[in-house]
Amino acid sequence: MDRLTVRIWRGDAAGGAFAAYEVAARENQTVLDVVSEIQREQEPALAYRFACRVGMCGSCAMEVNGRARWTCRTHVRRVARPGEALTLRPLPHLPVIRDLATDMAPFFDKWARAMGSFQPKDAPDGAVPEDFAVVPPGSKARREADAGIECIGCGVCHASCDVVAWNPDYLGPAALNRAWTLVNDVRDGAQAARLAAVSGDAGCHSCHSTQSCTERCPKGLDPSSAIAGLKRRLFWDALLGRRG
Amino acid sequence: MRGQLHLWVAQRLTAAFLAVAVAVHLVTIIIAVRGGLSAADILARTRGSEAWLLFYAGFALAAGLHAAIGLRAIAAEWLGWRGRGLDLLWLGLGLATALFGIRAAWGLYHA
Numbered sequence: 125m126d127r128l129t130v131r132i133w134r135g136d137a138a139g140g141a142f143a144a145y146e147v148a149a150r151e152n153q154t155v156l157d158v159v160s161e162i163q164r165e166q167e168p169a170l171a172y173r174f175a176c177r178v179g180m181c182g183s184c185a186m187e188v189n190g191r192a193r194w195t196c197r198t199h200v201r202r203v204a205r206p207g208e209a210l211t212l213r214p215l216p217h218l219p220v221i222r223d224l225a226t227d228m229a230p231f232f233d234k235w236a237r238a239m240g241s242f243q244p245k246d247a248p249d250g251a252v253p254e255d256f257a258v259v260p261p262g263s264k265a266r267r268e269a270d271a272g273i274e275c276i277g278c279g280v281c282h283a284s285c286d287v288v289a290w291n292p293d294y295l296g297p298a299a300l301n302r303a304w305t306l307v308n309d310v311r312d313g314a315q316a317a318r319l320a321a322v323s324g325d326a327g328c329h330s331c332h333s334t335q336s337c338t339e340r341c342p343k344g345l346d347p348s349s350a351i352a353g354l355k356r357r358l359f360w361d362a363l364l365g366r367r368g
Numbered sequence: 369m370r371g372q373l374h375l376w377v378a379q380r381l382t383a384a385f386l387a388v389a390v391a392v393h394l395v396t397i398i399i400a401v402r403g404g405l406s407a408a409d410i411l412a413r414t415r416g417s418e419a420w421l422l423f424y425a426g427f428a429l430a431a432g433l434h435a436a437i438g439l440r441a442i443a444a445e446w447l448g449w450r451g452r453g454l455d456l457l458w459l460g461l462g463l464a465t466a467l468f469g470i471r472a473a474w475g476l477y478h479a
């Protein structure tokens with residue numbers, strides 16, 4: 125059976141180096157299958173992260189041959205030609221804990237800074253609203269919110285964004301995409317504060333619309349357009365003197 | 369944050385104006401150079417013309433601000449130059465470059 129060479133970055137926050145492994149090259153194997161096989165049969169101490177294995181939890185992202193990807197839904201034959209090696213690194217732009225496991229805390233801290241949690245308008249302090257809100261599925265705001273809601277928080281877009289590399293404070297595509305879904309949630313009552321939170325150099329105004337995030341998002345979401353929506357909204361708010 | 373938002377808004381507004389102004393400028397150049405270009409021809413057009421003064425002064429102001437705000441973004445990303453003090457410096461630089469252009473436009477008007 126053909127062999128597949130896999131180079132895996134091993135180390136921690138202090139630094140590291142690549143180690144090479146070999147596994148059987150199979151017709152059908154995902155990158156995560158390969159990592160699991162190496163961990164189980166060759167390198168028990170290898171650190172990596174996964175949970176669902178079916179593209180739902182967002183925990184398995186890594187850099188695969190130079191690109192951030194979800195590894196559980198990435199087939200080896202789609203990213204490496206026959207005979208080509210697989211090179212795996214931890215997800216860029218986040219602190220490394222060990223080997224292929226990064227610390228996602230700074231990534232989710234940015235969601236919090238972008239006010240990425242729902243703030244019910246008519247039920248403060250987590251109270252249950254009296255009645256269901258009626259939000260017509262065909263309304264423009266609802267469609268904008270729906271377009272970005274399926275984010276699994278994998279961090280692939282954040283890892284693919286140059287602006288994050290240049291400015292670690294930049295909230296990044298995922299947090300801003302989340303904020304845009306909430307800006308379009310007519311039930312939410314924290315719009316002014318949220319728009320203020322996503323404004324400026326650490327927010328949407330640093331985005332250059334290069335669309336790496338959109339191109340790389342495994343869920344096919346379009347954070348770049350969501351950010352453009354935030355910019356448009358803030359532009360007219362500023363020109364017309366509206367606040368929130 | 370609001371200052372940063374306003375710089376961004378200013379860059380988009382100046383970009384929109386520059387897009388029109390550059391087109392007007394190019395068309396004017398092409399028309400003007402037909403049959404040779406002389407200082408007298410230029411001055412005949414611009415001297416005493418409030419419309420051209422306003423156009424070129426606005427053009428210079430937009431270009432000065434737009435370029436300075438753009439360079440500010442590049443300096444922040446590539447050199448890590450950030451902060452309110454530097455923002456004011458960029459704004460000053462933009463207005464200073466704009467002033468050179470406005471002085472030239474005034475010269476053409478007033479010559």
Ligand code: HEM
Nearest residue numbers: 331332333383384386387390431434435437438439441442
């Ligand atoms: C037709 C006229 C122009 C238009 C429509 C225009 C438009 C734009 C736009 C939309 C941006 C934002 C890009 C981004 O955020 O990624 C930008 C950035 C910039 N522009 Fe202009 N511009 C024009 C003329 C000029 C001129 C004459 C200069 C210099 C003298 C200039 C220098 C810059 C710089 C340095 C940036 C920063 C690059 C960046 O932030 O990515 N532009 N311009």
Ligand code: SF4
Nearest residue numbers: 285331332334335337
């Ligand atoms: S479009 Fe904006 S957020 Fe997306 S990768 Fe480019 S700079 Fe980053």
Ligand code: SF4
Nearest residue numbers: 275276278279281341
């Ligand atoms: S927007 Fe896409 S790439 Fe970014 S975290 Fe969400 S699912 Fe992942």
Ligand code: FES
Nearest residue numbers: 177181182184196
């Ligand atoms: S393991 Fe859950 S998305 Fe890959």
